[in-house]
Amino acid sequence: MSELSCTGLRKAFGGLVVTNDLALGVSSGEVHALIGPNGAGKTTALAQLSGELRPDGGTVWLDGADITHLSLPLRVRAGVARSYQISSIFQGFTVAENVELALQATDRHSFRFFRPAASNTARVARASELLDRVGLTAAAGISARRLAHGQTRQLEIAMAMASRPKVLLLDEPMAGMAPDEARRLADLVRSLASDTAVLLVEHDMDIVFSAADRVSVLCEGALIASGDPDKIRADPEVRRLYLRDDSEAED
Amino acid sequence: MAEPAAAETRSRRSRSERDRSERDRFEVFGDRSASRWPLVLTAVVMAALAAAPVWVEATDRGYLVTVLTRVVIFGLAAMSLDLVVGYGGMVSLGHAAFFGAGAYTAGALTFHSLDGSALLGIPGTDQALITWPAAAVIGGLLGVVIGGLSLRTRGVYFIMATLAFNQMVYFLFNALEIYGGDDGVGLFAAGRSIGPFDASDDLVFFYVCFAVLTVSVVLLNLVVRSPFGRVVRGCRDNQARMAALGYQTYRYRLAAFALSASITSLAGAMAVTESQFLSPTYAEWSESGELLLMVIIGGLGSLIGGIIGAAALFLLEEFSIDVTDNWQFFVGLGLLAVVLGAPRGLTGALLGRERRNV
Amino acid sequence: MQLFVEQTLNGLQLGFTLLMVSAGLTLIFGIMNIINLAHGSLFMVGAFVAADVGGRTGNYAVALLAGTAAAAVVGMFVEFVLIRRLYLRDHLDQVLATFALVLMANEAVQMIWGTRPGGVSTPAFLDRTVTVFPGLPYPAYRLAIIAAGIAAISSLYLLVDRTRIGMWIRAGTTHRELLGAFGVNVRLLYTLVFAIGAGLAGFAGVVASPFLSVESGVGDNFLILSFVVIVVGGIGSLKGAVYGSLLLGLVDTWARTYLPLGFDGFLDASTAATVGASVASASIYVVMIVVLVVKPNGLFGLPDG
Numbered sequence: 001m002s003e004l005s006c007t008g009l010r011k012a013f014g015g016l017v018v019t020n021d022l023a024l025g026v027s028s029g030e031v032h033a034l035i036g037p038n039g040a041g042k043t044t045a046l047a048q049l050s051g052e053l054r055p056d057g058g059t060v061w062l063d064g065a066d067i068t069h070l071s072l073p074l075r076v077r078a079g080v081a082r083s084y085q086i087s088s089i090f091q092g093f094t095v096a097e098n099v100e101l102a103l104q105a106t107d108r109h110s111f112r113f114f115r116p117a118a119s120n121t122a123r124v125a126r127a128s129e130l131l132d133r134v135g136l137t138a139a140a141g142i143s144a145r146r147l148a149h150g151q152t153r154q155l156e157i158a159m160a161m162a163s164r165p166k167v168l169l170l171d172e173p174m175a176g177m178a179p180d181e182a183r184r185l186a187d188l189v190r191s192l193a194s195d196t197a198v199l200l201v202e203h204d205m206d207i208v209f210s211a212a213d214r215v216s217v218l219c220e221g222a223l224i225a226s227g228d229p230d231k232i233r234a235d236p237e238v239r240r241l242y243l244r245d246d247s248e249a250e251d
Numbered sequence: 252m253a254e255p256a257a258a259e260t261r262s263r264r265s266r267s268e269r270d271r272s273e274r275d276r277f278e279v280f281g282d283r284s285a286s287r288w289p290l291v292l293t294a295v296v297m298a299a300l301a302a303a304p305v306w307v308e309a310t311d312r313g314y315l316v317t318v319l320t321r322v323v324i325f326g327l328a329a330m331s332l333d334l335v336v337g338y339g340g341m342v343s344l345g346h347a348a349f350f351g352a353g354a355y356t357a358g359a360l361t362f363h364s365l366d367g368s369a370l371l372g373i374p375g376t377d378q379a380l381i382t383w384p385a386a387a388v389i390g391g392l393l394g395v396v397i398g399g400l401s402l403r404t405r406g407v408y409f410i411m412a413t414l415a416f417n418q419m420v421y422f423l424f425n426a427l428e429i430y431g432g433d434d435g436v437g438l439f440a441a442g443r444s445i446g447p448f449d450a451s452d453d454l455v456f457f458y459v460c461f462a463v464l465t466v467s468v469v470l471l472n473l474v475v476r477s478p479f480g481r482v483v484r485g486c487r488d489n490q491a492r493m494a495a496l497g498y499q500t501y502r503y504r505l506a507a508f509a510l511s512a513s514i515t516s517l518a519g520a521m522a523v524t525e526s527q528f529l530s531p532t533y534a535e536w537s538e539s540g541e542l543l544l545m546v547i548i549g550g551l552g553s554l555i556g557g558i559i560g561a562a563a564l565f566l567l568e569e570f571s572i573d574v575t576d577n578w579q580f581f582v583g584l585g586l587l588a589v590v591l592g593a594p595r596g597l598t599g600a601l602l603g604r605e606r607r608n609v
Numbered sequence: 610m611q612l613f614v615e616q617t618l619n620g621l622q623l624g625f626t627l628l629m630v631s632a633g634l635t636l637i638f639g640i641m642n643i644i645n646l647a648h649g650s651l652f653m654v655g656a657f658v659a660a661d662v663g664g665r666t667g668n669y670a671v672a673l674l675a676g677t678a679a680a681a682v683v684g685m686f687v688e689f690v691l692i693r694r695l696y697l698r699d700h701l702d703q704v705l706a707t708f709a710l711v712l713m714a715n716e717a718v719q720m721i722w723g724t725r726p727g728g729v730s731t732p733a734f735l736d737r738t739v740t741v742f743p744g745l746p747y748p749a750y751r752l753a754i755i756a757a758g759i760a761a762i763s764s765l766y767l768l769v770d771r772t773r774i775g776m777w778i779r780a781g782t783t784h785r786e787l788l789g790a791f792g793v794n795v796r797l798l799y800t801l802v803f804a805i806g807a808g809l810a811g812f813a814g815v816v817a818s819p820f821l822s823v824e825s826g827v828g829d830n831f832l833i834l835s836f837v838v839i840v841v842g843g844i845g846s847l848k849g850a851v852y853g854s855l856l857l858g859l860v861d862t863w864a865r866t867y868l869p870l871g872f873d874g875f876l877d878a879s880t881a882a883t884v885g886a887s888v889a890s891a892s893i894y895v896v897m898i899v900v901l902v903v904k905p906n907g908l909f910g911l912p913d914g
């Protein structure tokens with residue numbers, strides 16, 4: 001059963017087509033990785049799925065309902081959450097407060113004016129539950145500004161999970177991490193799939209092939225291959241694409 | 252040609268760097284885990300302000316009581332502007348419109364009660380228990396309209412739009428010939444009725460205003476620590492991220508703007524009751540700049556900073572006007588020094604926070 | 610019909626005056642990303658210096674030159690001493706620092722020239738009327754302002770579009786970080802752009818002063834009108850400044866003429882004049898509100914992003 005999907009998605013900036021008739025789906029219980037060379041349009045595709053960017057054409061579906069015209073916040077409420085490539089946590093807040101802020105977005109208490117935010121025990125409890133899950137319990141009380149890079153990625157994921165999403169869109173969550181750190185985060189992402197569908201944009205092929213159930217390859221905005229990791233690994237076009245990419249990098 | 256994804260990343264990175272520098276400046280007090288010192292400072296300032304009239308009376312400088320009353324009134328407006336600028340990250344250069352709206356609401360009601368005529372079918376009154384709340388309501392509504400339109404824009408645009416609306420309101424008051432046009436009108440025959448009391452005595456009136464200020468200080472400190480206050484701070488730090496968490500950010504920012512407008516308008520009504528003179532100068536654009544100046548001199552994102560800034564400005568005026576008519580020149584010089592040298596204002600200096608990295 | 614032609618010309622004259630102020634503001638914002646509240650003070654400097662020099666020499670041309678040059682020099686000085694410290698600051702710092710300049714400028718002109726309003730009189734050779742339309746004599750000076758506005762904006766356009774400096778300015782507007790890579794002396798370029806904007810504002814201050822009483826704060830209203838122009842036209846867009854200025858100049862003038870006449874139909878004459886005048890004073894803001902609702906980034910502004 002497909003949870004989030006798109007059909008015929010198109011987007012162009014001026015004359016540059018960045019999303020070209022894209023059809024993609026991610027189902028509950030799976031980690032679906034989206035790969036492709038730099039500039040293939042992965043982040044742009046993600047932005048259209050999450051609602052930050054209006055597509056020029058095509059439809060985005062969630063559980064069979066057309067959500068193409070829902071704004072970003074309304075899509076979060078409908079069950080689509082995302083994390084960012086560049087960590088964008090709230091530096092002036094503590095780690096726990098960051099998660100509480102994310103929880104508060106969907107618990108409808110945000111128009112309470114006079115009760116101290118810290119006094120909502122249910123929310124505080126759920127925040128520590130989420131921090132536990134991503135392995136940040138020890139850091140709960142410190143200022144988010146003081147987190148190490150890898151920890152900010154973990155916090156990002158805890159915040160994205162706060163809305164109990166049906167679908168989680170992760171934009172290069174392992175970028176800039178040390179290999180063993182990245183491996184631990186990949187395990188975490190794997191474990192999330194029991195609760196939610198995960199669409200993962202990632203560069204690191206080792207992680208993609210070990211963590212993903214399904215892999216789709218984007219090139220110049222269009223889908224050129226999709227299937228299980230073994231099939232993609234063997235796909236001649238994908239091999240050619242990545243070889244070409246390597247040779248360009250050597251110039 | 253740069254690849255779009257790379258360009259995207261670059262632009263987002265530079266934006267986030269800018270965000271960071273803006274964020275740091277707004278965090279005078281840091282996060283929740285921060286110390287109790289801000290609240291201690293608030294209590295000390297309020298206690299000093301409460302004692303000040305007694306002290307000036309005791310030292311035979313009773314004429315300073317009205318200056319202190321103005322500190323309270325303008326401090327209230329500056330503090331509510333801090334909610335928008337310091338906590339909400341919305342640089343409003345149009346708050347004098349709300350101050351003026353409050354002044355004209357209370358002033359017009361008082362004018363018609365003296366005149367015996369009706370205002371749009373409503374009889375006038377000089378009862379502050381009616382005129383002040385009426386001003387708060389009108390100011391809040393005007394805040395919804397001006398904020399609702401201006402918040403459709405961002406950054407520099409928002410600053411320009413609020414300033415433009417300020418000027419619009421100012422010209423509107425200038426055109427109200429019935430209240431003396433640009434000359435304004437005196438309301439000296441009216442008393443300062445507050446419930447059953449007559450607060451014509453300056454000392455009594457000071458404590459009435461001080462009571463309003465105290466209630467507002469408590470309420471606003473609760474608001475910035477509430478779930479709502481957290482959302483407003485979050486929108487200041489990273490609006491896009493708040494949207495990605497599921498917040499419809501426009502609503503929260505507008506609510507904060509309207510609340511601030513309402514309190515500023517209340518302060519405007521108090522100012523008219525204090526001076527018993529109604530004129531468009533309350534709504535002059537330079538007044539918006541001066542409110543912002545008080546906030547910044549006192550310390551952004553601290554609430555109490557607005558009151559400290561108002562005190563600093565009025566005391567400077569009081570003591571320098573004998574020396575030179577052009578004391579505002581030196582206010583400008585001082586403001587430049589604060590902006591270039593101590594961006595966290597007096598509060599930041601008092602609490603010993605490190606300077607912002609620029 | 611005569612009234613319409615006359616008021617349209619008045620509107621164009623206001624529009625071109627406004628354009629000279631807002632074009633400089635737009636240029637400065639576009640290339641240096643700075644909001645300058647003291648731009649109105651440069652207008653004021655132009656007006657005051659021209660009033661002073663005009664009073665001494667009785668020569669309008671000398672006064673015009675002196676006012677424009679003084680504004681440009683003051684602008685250059687202020688950029689050198691203060692503004693360049695603000696390029697990397699956030700907009701709040703820029704607002705506050707330039708507001709401080711406004712306070713200081715308003716006091717400084719009083720310290721130098723006193724509080725008595727001065728004025729610049731129309732030069733003798735333009736102090737006559739021209740028949741622009743059958744039966745409509747029109748002041749030559751106002752026509753000259755329109756011509757001067759067209760000339761000033763055309764030369765600005767040629768400067769930006771056809772010269773090497775203009776190429777840098779255009780490059781700086783879209784790709785600020787590239788300028789240094791081209792080997793351009795960015796600091797000098799910024800000082801130069803600021804001086805050009807300041808000179809334009811000063812020029813506007815001189816040519817508009819026969820209609821104004823030259824007193825402290827005289828430029829503030831033009832500053833705020835320029836902000837309305839920019840909100841309507843779109844930030845950083847010279848084209849937006851041109852259309853915005855002319856649109857607002859015309860709307861304001863027409864509204865002041867025709868609204869009181871319109872209210873005359875169903876109100877008594879004095880009420881109609883009052884109501885009409887107050888609605889007319891809000892007319893340009895109504896335009897701004899419509900733009901904010903329909904196109905929040907301005908008529909010629911870029912979409913979000």
